[in-house]
Amino acid sequence: MTPREVAQTLREISQLLQIKGENAFKVRAYELGADAFETLPADPAAPGGLNERVKKGTLTEMDGVGKAISEKVTELVTTGHLRFLDDLRKEFPLGALDLMRVPGLGPRKAAVLIRELDVANLDDLERVAREGRVRGLKGFGERTEKLILDGIGQAKARQTRQPLYESRRIAEKLLERVRKVPGVLRAEIAGSVRRYAETNGDIDLVVASPTPDPAMEAFATSVEVMEVIARGPTKCSVRLRDGLQADLRVVPEAQFATALHHFTGSKQHHVKLRGLARDRGLSISEYGLAPLDPASGPGPEIRDEADLYRALGMQTVPPELREDHGEIELAKDNALPDLISRDDIQGFVHCHSTWSDGKASIEDMVRGAKALGAKFITMTDHSQAAHYAGGLGPDQIRRQWDEIAEVEAKVGGIRVLRGSEVDILEDGSLDLPEEILENLDVVICSVHQRFKLDETKQTERIRRALENPFCRIWGHPTGRQILDRPEMPARWEELIAVAAEKGVTVECNGSPRRLDFSADLLRLARKHGCKVSCSVDAHSVGELENIHFSVGTARRGWTERRRVVNARSPEEFLEMLRA
Ligand SMILES: [Zn+2]
Ligand SMILES: [Zn+2]
Structure with missing residues (x-):
């Protein structure tokens, strides 16, 4: 459970309470609570994050979180369910919240429609409005009826899109469930999720089985499913709790490959x-x-x-x-690029530890990397300017080198490289002195503050950093967070050309909220001949698995194996970084 999911749940409660006609004070309390959870770190396991607060019972220390909300969130996080919401949902039709997506329809009007006309969803609403039955309701009138008819298309057409990390997580859960069904011979995720598109409008699964029913039943009854939209003999469409649609097709085994191909898309390719x-x-x-x-x-x-x-x-x-x-x-022409793949990756680049804002020790990170078959790992904790992330100054960095050497000797069989994720300061200089930088194996240069400089200033700031001879890797270059924070304004192609000329490696940051560079910018980087690092930006041992998102995005960006710095031995990696 992420803080964002908690916030969504609290907002749903607030909206349902409004429809129910609860007092404004109570409704507002849940909205304030939702706002509060959105200020927590996105990663629930981060220090000071959701999990820690639930465990220590310190949720009420947050502004806007009282005892009632604290208890509900604790139940939600520890059990995955919230009885209060389950009961509340039962009082309303499933499509109740959708009604409020129609411009001009607030909770009070939605409540009247549900009560007086038995409206359960947008289709019902459209029908009663066309039949002219809305205008007669108290407080509605002909004008409101027309407004509803005008706005309903907009409400229906607004397709929900979700970031890949959320769609993929749910798709994998659904896949795991149908794969366990007796009779299922093959099952795969299809659609834009399979193509690693960074946002998705729906989830597609394709299954081969001689008997469709059991697989469809398992799919339709998953906990993620809110309602079954349609169910035919071989296809089942459901709406998930978060609003996305998911479709399952069950085909005979002989058709599996063509069905999988068909439902993977894209349309243009087909x-x-x-x-x-x-x-x-x-x-x-x-x-x-x-x-x-x-x-x-x-x-x-x-x-x-x-x-x-x-x-x-x-x-x-x-x-x-x-x-x-x-x-x-x-x-x-038999000339497709020789794409990077997960198995080519020999080292985990861009890893944090408890020295800054990571939640695992260096030793745990190194053991985790070794367990995943890595030949090397680069420890790159934050530099001092990132004080909110516990960034390190020169003295701490020197002390960290001792620990790195100890851990390397103790664990054995894996190189542990010294690095830093150095802040690019507002004037484009780097946040550490030369005598430290020249003793690091890996210097990742990233912007963490002042995202809102204008295009010219931001471009010059980054250019100066890329021209710094110590800059080896350009970390999460655009600073974007998918569906949350847009790219900084800067002239990206110009900067990519500078990186190519100076031999700076561009990052394909696999933190699933970032995926930065995006596939589109990676294609541009390829055009200019840039080197690429498939980085994990891991703040925990579990986040070493970000490598899948990094490699998937790099592949989507046409990144070839030979351009990837960490698709080689530690010695070759260091050599290529400096080339
Ligand atoms: Zn960073
Ligand atoms: Zn980082």
């Missing part, structure tokens, strides 16, 4: 592929690959996606590239 297939007298669909002329018998057997691309005379296009950015043309 349009082009279908054209190619037509030229070869074939037609592609979710059901298989068939000759256009039925007289020429059945199509080739497609066991996996490689068979499909082979039948079209081309290389297999990895899911992350299926966006019609030129991949089809290259695949026809």
Whole structure:
């Protein structure tokens, strides 16, 4: 449970209480509570974060959190459920909250519609408004009815999008559930989640089983599911608690590969592929690959996606590239980029420890990295300017080197490299003196403050840092946080060109809230020939797994193995960083 999920839950309570007609004071208390939880660190396990506060019973120390909210959040975090909300939800139809998405419909009006006209969702609302039954309600009138009809499309069309880390987490839970069902032979995540798109409008799963029902039942009854939207013989669509839609298709095993391919998309990629297939007298669909002329018998057997691309005379296009950015043309010429993959990664770059704002000791981080097969790890705690993150000054850094050497000797079999995530100060200088910088193996330079400088000032600030001879890696370059904080204003291509010229490695930061550079900017970096670090920005042992997000994003950004600095031995890594 993240602080953001807690905040969402409290907001839902506040809205339902409004519909119920509870007093304004009570309603407001839940809103203030929700605001308070949004100020906590996004990672629930962070020091001073959600988990620690629940454990120590210190939630009420936060502004806006009283005893009642503290008790509810504690129940929610420790059990995953909140009986108060479950009971409250039962008092209203499932679509009650959606009604309030229609401009001009507040909780009071929503309550009247539910009570007087039995309206349970947006479809009901549209119907009664068309039938002219809304205007007669007390406090509504013809104008309100028209406003509702005008606004309803907008409310329906506003597609919920979610960041990849949330969609992926839920998709993996659903996948795990259906994979356990007897009779399920194959099951995969499809759609934009499989393509590592950074936000997703829905979740798609494809399953091969001779008997669809048990898999669909397991899917429809998952705890994440709020309501079943539609259920046919082989397809089930549900709405999840957080508003996203998830679709499950169950197909015979012989159709699995083409169905998976079909539901992975993207649309643009498929349009082009279908054209190619037509030229070869074939037609592609979710059901298989068939000759256009039925007289020429059945199509080739497609066991996996490689068979499909082979039948079209081309290389297999990895899911992350299926966006019609030129991949089809290259695949026809057998010239797709040799993409980085998880197994190529030999070292974890960009790791924090309890020396700054990480929550594991250096030794724990190193053991965790070794357990994941790493040959090296770079410890890069924050520098002094990041005082909110417990950044280190020169003396502490020197002392940290002793511990690094001790841990390296003690754990054995893994190199532990000295580093720092150095703040780029407002004037573009680095936050540590030269005598420290020259003794570090790895210097990651990042902006953590003053995101709002104008484009020219920000560009000059970063340029100065990139031109600093000690700068090796450009950390989370744009500073964005997906759906939360936009990129800083700066002239990115110009800066990418500077990085390429100065030999600075650009980061593909795998912290799932960042994914920075994005795939689009990584493609630009590739054009300029930049080196790339697939970094984890890990603040705990568990976050070493961020490597999957980093590699997925790097692949989507067309990043080749040979350009990735940590896809090699520690010696080669250090050499390539300095090249
Ligand atoms: Zn950072
Ligand atoms: Zn960091």
